Amino acid sequence: MRFKIEARPQPSARMAYLSPLIAVGLTLFTGLILSTLVGTNPLDAFYAFFIAPIDDWYGLGELGVKAAPLMLIAVGLAIGFRANIWNIGAEGQLAVGAICGGGLALWFYESSSVFLLPAMIVAGCIGGMLWSSIPAFLRTRFNTNEILVSLMLNYVAVLILSYLVHDPWRDPSGFNFPESRLFTDAASLPIILDGTRLHAGFIIALLVVALGWVFVRKSFVGYKMQVVGMADSAALYAGFRRKHMVWIGLLAGGGAAGIAGISEVAGPIGQLLPSVSPGYGYAAIIVAFVGRLHPVGILFASLLMSLLYLGGESAQMLLGLPSAVTGVFQGVLLFFLLAADLFINYRIRREPAVSPIVAATAADTEVTP
Amino acid sequence: MMTTNRMFLIAFTVSLLAACGQKDAAEPDASDAGDASRLKVGFVYVTPISDAGWTHQHDLGRLQMEDSLGDQVETKYIENVPEGAEAERVIRQFAADGFDLVFTTSFGYMNPTIKVAEMFPDTTFEHATGYKSAANVGTYVARFYEGRYLSGIVAGKMTKSNVAGYVAAFPIPEVLRGINAFTLGMRSVNPDAEVKVIWTNSWFDPGREREAADVLITQGADIVTHHTDSTAAVQAAEEKGVYAIGYHSDMSRYGETAHLTAVTHHWGDFYTRRAQEVLDGSWSSQNVWGGIKEGMIRLAPLNDAVPADVAALVAEKEAAIRSGDLHPFSGPISNQDGEELVAPGTTMSDEDLQKMEWYVEGVQGKLPR
Numbered sequence: 119m120r121f122k123i124e125a126r127p128q129p130s131a132r133m134a135y136l137s138p139l140i141a142v143g144l145t146l147f148t149g150l151i152l153s154t155l156v157g158t159n160p161l162d163a164f165y166a167f168f169i170a171p172i173d174d175w176y177g178l179g180e181l182g183v184k185a186a187p188l189m190l191i192a193v194g195l196a197i198g199f200r201a202n203i204w205n206i207g208a209e210g211q212l213a214v215g216a217i218c219g220g221g222l223a224l225w226f227y228e229s230s231s232v233f234l235l236p237a238m239i240v241a242g243c244i245g246g247m248l249w250s251s252i253p254a255f256l257r258t259r260f261n262t263n264e265i266l267v268s269l270m271l272n273y274v275a276v277l278i279l280s281y282l283v284h285d286p287w288r289d290p291s292g293f294n295f296p297e298s299r300l301f302t303d304a305a306s307l308p309i310i311l312d313g314t315r316l317h318a319g320f321i322i323a324l325l326v327v328a329l330g331w332v333f334v335r336k337s338f339v340g341y342k343m344q345v346v347g348m349a350d351s352a353a354l355y356a357g358f359r360r361k362h363m364v365w366i367g368l369l370a371g372g373g374a375a376g377i378a379g380i381s382e383v384a385g386p387i388g389q390l391l392p393s394v395s396p397g398y399g400y401a402a403i404i405v406a407f408v409g410r411l412h413p414v415g416i417l418f419a420s421l422l423m424s425l426l427y428l429g430g431e432s433a434q435m436l437l438g439l440p441s442a443v444t445g446v447f448q449g450v451l452l453f454f455l456l457a458a459d460l461f462i463n464y465r466i467r468r469e470p471a472v473s474p475i476v477a478a479t480a481a482d483t484e485v486t487p
Numbered sequence: 488m489m490t491t492n493r494m495f496l497i498a499f500t501v502s503l504l505a506a507c508g509q510k511d512a513a514e515p516d517a518s519d520a521g522d523a524s525r526l527k528v529g530f531v532y533v534t535p536i537s538d539a540g541w542t543h544q545h546d547l548g549r550l551q552m553e554d555s556l557g558d559q560v561e562t563k564y565i566e567n568v569p570e571g572a573e574a575e576r577v578i579r580q581f582a583a584d585g586f587d588l589v590f591t592t593s594f595g596y597m598n599p600t601i602k603v604a605e606m607f608p609d610t611t612f613e614h615a616t617g618y619k620s621a622a623n624v625g626t627y628v629a630r631f632y633e634g635r636y637l638s639g640i641v642a643g644k645m646t647k648s649n650v651a652g653y654v655a656a657f658p659i660p661e662v663l664r665g666i667n668a669f670t671l672g673m674r675s676v677n678p679d680a681e682v683k684v685i686w687t688n689s690w691f692d693p694g695r696e697r698e699a700a701d702v703l704i705t706q707g708a709d710i711v712t713h714h715t716d717s718t719a720a721v722q723a724a725e726e727k728g729v730y731a732i733g734y735h736s737d738m739s740r741y742g743e744t745a746h747l748t749a750v751t752h753h754w755g756d757f758y759t760r761r762a763q764e765v766l767d768g769s770w771s772s773q774n775v776w777g778g779i780k781e782g783m784i785r786l787a788p789l790n791d792a793v794p795a796d797v798a799a800l801v802a803e804k805e806a807a808i809r810s811g812d813l814h815p816f817s818g819p820i821s822n823q824d825g826e827e828l829v830a831p832g833t834t835m836s837d838e839d840l841q842k843m844e845w846y847v848e849g850v851q852g853k854l855p856r
Contacts, residue, residue: 176579176583180576183572183576277688280688284657284658284855292618293618293660293841293842294659294660294842294843294844295594295618295659295660296657296659297598300598315575315576382571382572385572386571386572386575387571387572388598389598391570391571391595392657392688393569393570393571394571395571396569396571396572396573428576431565431568431576431577431580432580434563434564434565434566435563435565435580435581435584438563440535440566441535441565441566441567442535
């Protein structure tokens with residue numbers, strides 16, 4: 119008796135939903151083994167990682183604070199990813215969003231107008247779009263690789279932000295340290311859950327996720343983008359214009375990342391700093407894929423990802439585990455997810471025992487993943 | 488509300504425990520802190536502890552405090568906490584978990600520390616390198632520049648090319664004081680000496696630090712030093728056969744022949760003293776700025792390559808700084824344009840030192856803005 123991996127006639131819809139659950143299960147199991155090996159009670163580890171961080175309202179608020187930028191960016195990126203447009207520049211688009219929106223907050227520092235905050239968010243969105251329009255323009259006009267261009271622009275954007283807070287926008291009474299003034303209340307996102315840091319940016323993020331869902335599932339453009347992603351030549355034959363897709367894909371990612379940027383500085387940070395993101399722009403790429411490039415999946419993936427971050431901190435605090443454990447957990451999760459994804463397109467079949475000669479021929483034709 | 492939520496989660500945990508077939512396992516206790524009379528002290532670190540560097544020295548301080556206060560204290564740390572939105576959660580977590588004293592060891596934790604301190608008036612906080620304090624927030628920083636001046640003397644005596652290279656992170660006052668003090672020390676024994684600076688725009692980026700050191704060596708520097716967190720510059724010097732001066736930690740094992748000395752930080756006495764004061768109830772908010780005299784700054788043992796007369800000179804100057812007879816920033820000091828900013832016979836005030844934003848004569852290149 120032997121096992122064989124063979125291609126499914128068509129991708130399994132059931133496995134597409136099951137695979138993340140299997141991955142999470144296997145990650146937990148690996149976590150149990152790992153924690154036993156390092157001499158920690160696995161139940162303590164489980165508690166520290168998954169329960170302790172969210173066992174009160176503050177913790178749940180933190181989960182939202184951390185998940186909001188991740189889901190925002192991931193939903194935007196997914197729109198492009200579905201059409202094979204690879205925007206790796208969300209980190210920079212986030213920074214430009216923070217610059218544009220935050221600049222408005224500093225420019226109208228004395229203002230207490232109710233329009234200031236909405237204007238900042240719009241400015242952040244436009245800023246992110248402008249930044250992502252550079253790779254879009256270069257791609258559509260000169261056919262440059264948007265992966266490289268968008269990635270390189272991350273460094274440019276972060277350095278522009280660094281320049282601004284080191285000189286022109288530096289807090290005049292801040293001992294020359296590179297920070298802007300703290301934003302006024304009129305320029306800060308309100309807290310939506312008392313006693314926590316959960317801010318209105320979380321609601322914006324949920325709205326964007328809903329918008330993303332409508333775009334992907336209900337709009338014709340969303341459909342066209344998916345066709346482009348799945349069968350480029352078919353899309354071409356149908357008369358879909360590839361250039362439009364590139365623009366939409368990159369602008370959606372840039373706009374969402376820009377909103378995430380201004381939500382961070384007008385939310386939990388409250389001022390412009392040389393670094394406004396602990397790598398959300400990159401982590402969101404993982405979130406987008408763990409969430410199957412689907413808005414609802416992304417919603418859950420962002421919550422899971424942020425729980426892993428919080429859990430890593432809490433494991434340090436409660437169990438004295440090093441911070442690298444968080445990285446290990448994220449890596450293990452991705453590893454299992456990719457492994458489990460194999461079974462969307464392939465299945466394992468048990469074969470009856472066969473004679474050696476036949477087995478040899480069978481081995482030649484075996485599908486190797 | 489909070490209790491229902493907590494009860495639900497406890498119920499959830501318990502049912503999980505039951506599912507694991509370990510019904511007898513006690514519910515993991517988040518606060519197994521031992522007896523209440525112990526002083527609970529938390530540390531927030533900006534990078535992983537690693538083998539050398541800023542955070543490593545703070546952790547040595549933590550361990551020294553544990554050693555000297557024994558059973559009276561209990562410490563926990565969280566490493567690799569990004570500056571910005573993340574920090575507030577971690578600092579708050581310590582306070583909410585009943586820690587009595589929290590050390591936040593990076594400049595970017597300033598505003599989060601102040602925010603959390605307002606919410607937890609009974610918790611004592613100590614923030615390193617910042618300028619904002621409160622009734623329950625003290626600040627502390629070391630006069631790193633005193634050690635820099637002494638290491639500059641070593642460099643001035645040992646250089647053949649009269650060019651030293653300086654790998655620096657961010658152009659903030661603390662780093663500029665170091666560059667200027669090093670240059671002043673170097674030129675006090677070698678008026679022809681020049682210092683070239685390369686900025687990495689990151690506290691910890693071994694790759695970029697290495698590149699910067701290589702470039703400086705190519706440009707004729709036969710001594711490199713750094714104000715960044717890794718050992719890359721020392722290792723580069725060792726490989727290229729030039730000298731290096733380490734920072735934060737004694738880095739001699741990363742460059743046995745290259746490592747002339749290092750400017751090392753020592754926080755243990757300070758941590759022990761402040762924790763003892765909290766135990767005694769005599770703690771009060773202070774702005775501590777300790778140097779060689781207070782034992783916060785030392786020079787690592789000099790390399791055998793340093794001649795005895797140089798060693799004697801360094802010892803003499805060190806004694807002069809300790810006694811207060813020598814201040815590295817005593818006039819006359821000119822800026823790069825030759826304009827005299829500190830008149831002969833005067834010394835820069837602490838306030839001016841804290842705001843420093845110019846290069847002294849002898850530093851090459853323009854200060855980035």
